[in-house]
Amino acid sequence: MPPLIASALVFTTSAAVLVLEIVAGRLLAPYVGVTLETFTGIIGVVLAGIAFGTWYGGRLADRVNPRKLLGPTMVLGGALAVASLPLIRLVGSAGLGAGPIAIVVLTAIGFFLPSAVLSAVTPMVVKIQLSSLDETGSVVGWLSALGTAGGLFGTFAAGFLFVAALPSPAIIYGVGGLMIVAGIVAWLWFPRTPDSRSVVAAAVVLALATGALGAVLPGRCELESAYFCARVEVDPDRPSGRLLILDTLRHSYVDLEDPTHLEFTYAQALSDVLEAVAPAGAPLDVLHIGGGGFSLPQYLEATRPGTYSKVLELDPALVDLAVDELGLELSDDLEVRTGDARIAVADEPDGAYDLVIGDAFGGQAVPWHLTTRELVADVRRVMVDDGVYAINLIDYGDLGFARAEAATLRDVFAHVAVIAPPERISGQEGGNFVMVGSDAPIPAEDIRSRAVERGDDDVVITAPDEVAAFIDGAEVLTDDHAPVDQLLTPLT
Incomplete structure (x- = not known):
């Protein structure tokens, strides 16, 4: 030949x-x-x-x-x-x-x-x-x-x-x-x-x-981008509701006629946090790590006029999808930067934001490099002195990832809160957890009362001994060692 x-x-x-x-x-x-x-x-x-x-x-x-x-x-x-x-x-x-x-x-x-x-x-x-x-x-x-x-x-x-x-x-x-x-x-x-x-x-x-x-x-894909298989479905029980599904995950829900409607319980819990830590209706400067369906930026725009939101979204195709089908309207008060959020956070100025919301997922796991002490320290740097960092994550089983992320927040912030239904806190069921870190005291009772008003029984753990009991000796996640996927789905 x-x-x-x-x-x-x-x-x-x-x-x-x-x-x-x-x-x-x-x-x-x-x-x-x-x-x-x-x-x-x-x-x-x-x-x-x-x-x-x-x-x-x-x-x-x-x-x-x-x-x-x-x-x-x-x-x-x-x-x-x-x-x-x-x-x-x-x-x-x-x-x-x-x-x-x-x-x-x-x-x-x-x-x-x-x-x-x-x-x-x-x-x-x-x-x-x-x-x-x-x-x-x-x-x-x-x-x-x-x-x-x-x-x-x-x-x-x-x-x-x-x-x-x-x-x-x-x-x-x-x-x-x-x-x-x-x-x-x-x-x-x-x-x-x-x-x-x-x-x-x-x-x-x-x-x-x-x-x-x-x-x-x-x-199963309406849109296949470089990162996700994405599709938008209409809520049969709410004609104006739109559900964004990324790969296998029900990622975001947006009501085209009422952006204040938050369908998912994790989004409601995040709204409890932001309503409890800032005066009602007061505009905020907010950095969003992860855009997805852009439900929370649109919620803030509707409930707190004058709020500035900057969204760090990995996938430009999702931004286009949100504009086309999920009611997103970009403006001077709602901006998007596409690319890896870890790099983008490092470029943000010191003390620029009142609130940082972490809601980025790759499958059911938060990308590991967005969970580490180094990233959390950078988040703290870009916030005002009494700023608040709230992150949404998913965990199951023995809650190895949730406990490790709580330990990581505690390693950086003076105050930490863990928010979830009692069945998740005890490890009886899996699902979403909202975790909060701040150098200012976290108003646990206000967050809890807002959940009760909505009919939810979320537990809000803030006492240092209770947070330590939840962490239960879990190691802090670092850039050198952050086995998020293994913690989320342990072999046992």
Whole structure:
């Protein structure tokens, strides 16, 4: 085989496998969320596919003329890549859950076989290129390096370009189609057998059938951005209500006709905090870490005219979605900065805000770098002396994450409050917690009375000994050690 063609085959098939690995995160997100566990499962399954395919491809190449195997293998790999889309949608919709087992099973169903089959190409090409034992090292080393280079290219191209520019189905079909076309060319180039003709024909039929099925099966995304699978649903019980769903999480609720209506209990708890710490109707300067549906900025705009809100939102596509469908109107009093909030907070001036609200999520977890002592210290820096930091988070089980975040707030602020229903405080059920940090005393009774007026039984823990009992020895989260995903979903 001409060296240039051999190089191209190894490079492109390796790149294709890594593109599939990156896009797998977007395909799985609507069914299992986006957490460290999700990416761990995807990387592990794809690596297992690469290992198996490389081993078995070399084994086949020793038993059968690899020139006859190469084309059908690429066509089959491309067809299996195309099939991954309907497989993920069908099996994901069955409700496997969101734990490690569900993640690994769903990834394996969609991506183990295409990763394995496409990875079998490299040892086949190596076998074809070896003409003597004297050049084994150079041939294997050269093609291995090209495979790694192709993987790097696929990773960077998918992560920096393809996912941002194209929907996931288009990327999957594009990669699969490219592999099928290249495989047919290779099949026509090299000697063919009747058996290989049957394999190629069956693979093409598989690609056409599953491609059509993937186009027919509905996806869960109204908008697929570089970060989220997002959709907006109308509340059947409230025609003006809109629910924003990001991946698997019911993220925000906005009433288009009444921005003072806060549907979610965590948003109501946050409103209790801001109404208790500042005079009614008084304008505030507020920094929002996370925008989502922009329900709280719009609530503040309606209840406290003259309030200045600056929202730090990672995803510019969500800002556009909020403007188009969730009633968001940007102005001099409601501004948005897109990009990573950790970087944006560092750019904010000292003592600029009365209130900072943390409501950023990646799946069910707050992104780890927005939970640490270093971030909280930076939040304290941008607030006035008696400013308030209120953060919304989710936890379950033994509340490892909630306890650690409370410990982190206590390490920075003189006063800390933990707000949640009694069942969550005791660990009997999971859900949202609102935590408050301030150097000024936190009006726990006012917050509690407002919750009672709404008919909620939220517990407001502020006494130092009660806060310490809730923390129960949990470690402070730092930039060096913040295992948020593991604390949120412990193996036990």
